[in-house]
Amino acid sequence: MTDGELKVWQIAKHFQGIVAVDSVSFCAKAGHVTGLIGPNGSGKTTTMNMITGLYPIDAGRIMLDDENLTGVEPHRIAALGVARTFQNIRLLADQTVLANVMLGTHRSHRKGLPSVFARLPGVAAEERAAQARCRTLLEELRIDRLADSAAGDLSYGDRRRVEIARALASQPRLLLLDEPAAGMNHAEKGRLGDLILQIRQSGITVLLIEHDIDLVSKVCDHIVVLNFGREIAEGTPAEIRQSPAVIEAYLGREDA
Amino acid sequence: MNAAVAQFIASYSNIIDLCLLNSLIAYGLFLALSANMFSLATGGFMALGAYSSVYLTMELGLPFAPAVLAGAICGAAAAALIGAPVLRLRGDYFMLATFGFTEVVRVIALNWDSFTGGALGIVSIPRYTQTWHLVLALIVMVYVVHTLRGSYFGRAIAAIKQDDVVAQTMGVNVFAYRLSLFVASGFICGMAGAFAAHLNYFIGPGDFGLVRSVDALTYPILGGVNALAGPVVGAVFTTILPEALRFSNQLREILMGALVVAVVLYLPDGALSVLKLRRRSGKSGSGKVATATPRTKQ
Amino acid sequence: MSVFLQQVVNGISLGSTYAVFAMGCTLIFGVLNIVNMAQGAFFMGGAYFGLEAARLGLPAPLALLVALVGGGVLGVLAELVIFRTLRVRGGHRWMGLVASLALARMMVGIAQEIFGTQVQRYPASTLLDTAWDIDGVRIQLLQIVILVVSIVLMALLALTLQRSSTGRAIRTVAYSEDVARIVGVPVGRTILTTFFLAGGLAGAAGMLLGNLFNVVSPFMGEQMLVKGLTVIILGGLGNVPGAVAGGFLLGLVEVFSVAYVSSSFRDAIGFGLIFLILLVKPTGLFSRFEERRA
Known part of the structure; x- marks a missing residue:
């Protein structure tokens, strides 16, 4: 039985000359919840679209356990055990x-x-x-x-x-959630957090894109921070909250 | 001229055959439309089916059944050839390619005198097509569509139609589904072409142009692309109406046009959406949900 | 050599009318993303407007203006009656195809009622009758005028799209109706303007081609719609410069295949080429980028 460990090596994506994701690498450990956070336009959803095969990747490699997902068609990636939700509910x-x-x-x-x-x-x-x-x-x-x-x-x-x-x-072995808490009220967010932990319990690896810091801190084992298509920090929720780079990236957004 | 008169009489006395034939074509288009493929290839498929089957029956003396099958296979093969390179592209390129295909076939039919009779067409084709052939084909077709809709294949097709990105991420091989449906559509239209040729005594390149393709699209769209009976309703409506309006040729075109515009404007989801709206309003009172889908799509 | 040059002259004048018509088509089909099958009927309408104006004794430039405005008004009517209504009621874009096709049929029927099914001709004029013979190449005044008019129309359209606020609005609506609404572009009016431009181009092309062949008939629109779609294939959907290039290319290919290809497959060669392009480079010969956002 495979566990659903996702490894991403130096993936990159350009749109007509504009760099959306530039050499991002991280690992979502099997059975863990990994958070992917960062300001708007930092390349989170693009990364998710590359993992699910919706965008062909320009460089780098994506592996799920022993299987190479690079350049594989979306429906085959789904067949390998990758499922996702969408930011704008589809x-x-x-x-x-x-x-x-x-x-x-x-x-x-x-x-x-x-x-x-x-x-x-x-x-x-x-x-x-x-x-x-x-x-x-x-x-x-x-x-x-x-x-x-x-x-x-x-x-x-x-x-x-x-x-x-x-x-x-x-x-799925790997579940990708793209901003599942967007538009939810406080109580709903709480229930969503419980649900994600429940999914984790069942042994499914989760990669979570989210803006809500409370939710991310509550459910994530590990967090990867992106800004302008680059990875700027990585660590446990506690480490991320202390990271100067992250604070700087979010500065000016916190008061909003 | 004689041929045209003969065709006129034949089509007038055989309005039922015509309704059946057009319903069959309508289901062929329904298959393509059900996965969002806006096909203008119908004219081309029908021409392939018509000319090849007529060649087999008249020149080679083959029986009718294998000739019809051959016509259908020609349509299916052509669909595979056009579909394979173009179906991966987004946007209206598929529509343009199918249009281009129909034009190529029409122009070839117009110029390949030895095989197609050129602009004069082929006359005195034996009338092998029987009403029961068409009924049988239509029954099989309705069974196929109905069964498909009730299965996981139908669920995947419905997903492709509404949001192919979602379908893909749920493991549906969108390209393979689209191609198969388009090939099936080519098969049906090729078969319909073979039937049409052996129904009318006459075929000519003018029977299979852009107008034929767009007319064929009109049937399922007018009847409604979400209901099983939609294609039949649309095909029968558009076949009988011109016959009923035969008293004046020009006035008929104008009235016919006005009627179709009215149907489209008042029933934008097709004629059968009347039933759907009633059912919905009986349940939850919101008939808007279905129409809201395309706009939320990216 | 003179045969060759003659074909170049004929091909360019024919191609320029195709280009004018195709620019309108690509605005509707590619830029607005609306399937409007009545575009050929606007072309036919324009030819009759121009014809009637010429018969009333209006000078050629004014008759052309009548054809242009007449075609534009037909386009505006189609948008108001059909496409806008469908948008408001949330109809599928396929319904637009069905309705516009029905509209085209109605217009052909109406033209037959008014003008009869017979082919009609423009009244004799210096424009039609003046021609020069240069080294065995016959150049009509009409051909030069058509080319000049076409180039002026192309330049006007290019200026409108690139420089004016209307052009910016059209490009914004083409990018996304929602974005246009957010940044305050009057979406409804912009679409209406685009329909006027596209209908006007079709109407003007109708008068130009009607003069070139000196034939006006209720059925001329259907064949032209086929040409318009073909040029869109050559030039790429929504690509206005591509439509111009594709129009000239189609005109030249047609004229040359008639002159040089003696086999009965002359038309098939042109279409075969187009089909090949569709299979090899379906985004058009003149497209720059192919990848779109998912």
Whole structure:
């Protein structure tokens, strides 16, 4: 059984001459929560897009355990056990919550087109099993009462949860969360923190992009700080709070 | 001239056949549209299916069934050839490429006199297509689409349509899905071309141009791309209406245009969205959700 | 040699009308990202506006202005009646295609009602009848005028897009409607202006080509739409200089293939080339960057 350790070596990304990420290296330890923080535009989401294969990387290497993710297509990376959520929540708004989460089970379906068209009993069984798994997941995330509502009708916090449920439904080794607390109130953030720790408990490696320092301090084992596409600090939450480079990078933002 | 008159009579007395044929084409387009592929290749696929099947039945004396199959395979092969390089690109390049394909096929049909009869086309094609052929093909098609929609394949396709980035990150091979659907669409349209050729006594390059392609797109879009019955509704509507308005050629075009504009403006999600809105308002009162999706997309 | 030069002259004058039309197409299809199949009908409308103006005895420059404004008004009407309504109601952009196609058919029907299905010709004038013979190459005054008019229109469009506040607004809307709204660009008015420009270019091209071949018919728009799409393929979606270059290229390729390729596949060669370009470099011959943000 592999554990989901992510290693990133000197990855870089340019957009038409503008450097978005410049030689960033870090490691997200298996079974730990690693925070990726930094001011807006520091290259956090770009890094996440490179890990998931959405952006081809210009230089460097990304490994998940023994597998090379560099230059691999997004759906193959997903198949290797990487799941993510999006900063600007991307749910299929007119479909039900259950249908959204069921999309996460895509890779677990084994029956081919001929079986589907022949309506073999195995197909329905597979579908029922996937559905049962998703309903359990919704219960664990305490959104099972919403299973049949349209995803677009939900509150912000609930939509975030559905997105996390969808990612978990794919049974990942590595879960990437892109600003999951954005737009949440204090109580919701607290519940989100508990959820992330609960995910950590189940043995999934988490890479978390977040602005909320309290949340990051609460859940992260290790933090990587980016600024202007470069890594400026790395360490435990306590070390990061003391780091002069980090304080400088955030200065002027703290009072906002 | 004789051929045109014959075609006129044939199409008038065989309005049901025409509705069935256009419904079949509509499902071919539905497959492409269901994964956000705006295909203008229909005319080209149909031309390939029509000319190749007519060659097989009239020149080589093959039976009808293998000729239709060959026509369908020609369409599918062409779809694979166009789709493979272009489907990876974002934006409307796919639309432009399919348009270019249809034009290439039309121009070749116009000039390859020995095979296609050039601008004059091919006349007195035996009328092998029976109504039950079309009914059977349509039933199979509806079964396929219906089953697909209820499976995890359908879920993946719906995800591709709404947000292909999400589909990818959930492990869906978006490119393979799109290509397969487009090849299936080519297969159906090629088959429809073969049926059409053996229905009308006559084929010519003018039957398969841009107009044919855009007409075909109109069927599922007008009927609604989210409902299983959408393609049939759109195809039957656009096939019967011109027949009903036959009293004046020019006035027909104007009325037909005005009607289509009215349908589009008042039912922007297709004719079948009437049903959907009613169902939704009965449940939660918010019919806006579905239409809000495209705008939140990046 | 004189045959060659003759083809160059013919190709350039034909290509310049294609370029004018294609600039309008690329503004709508590529810059606004709207699929407007009525662009060919605006072209046809412009040709009839110009024709009627010329028959009323208006001098050629004024007739061209009538064609341009007439085409522009048709574009504005299409935006107001169809595309804006669809945007407000949240209709899918495909519905715009269906509706604009229906609009084009209506316009063809209306043109047939008013002008009949017969081909019509411009009244005789010095513009049409003056020509010079230089070393066996026949150059019509008309061809020169068409080229000059086209270049003026291109320059005006380039100036509008690059220098004016309208141009900045159009480019902002093209980048993102939301961004445009945030920075205070009047989105609705900007789209309307773009439709006027695109319709005007189509109308002007209609009059130019109507004069060049001296043929005006209700069905001339459909073929032109095919040319417009072809030029967009050559030049790249939304690329205005690309549309100009692509227009001239298509004009030259057409004229030369008619003159030199004796096989019956002359048109197929042109289209085959275009198809090849689509497969090899689908973002257009004249595009600079290919990667877009995911």
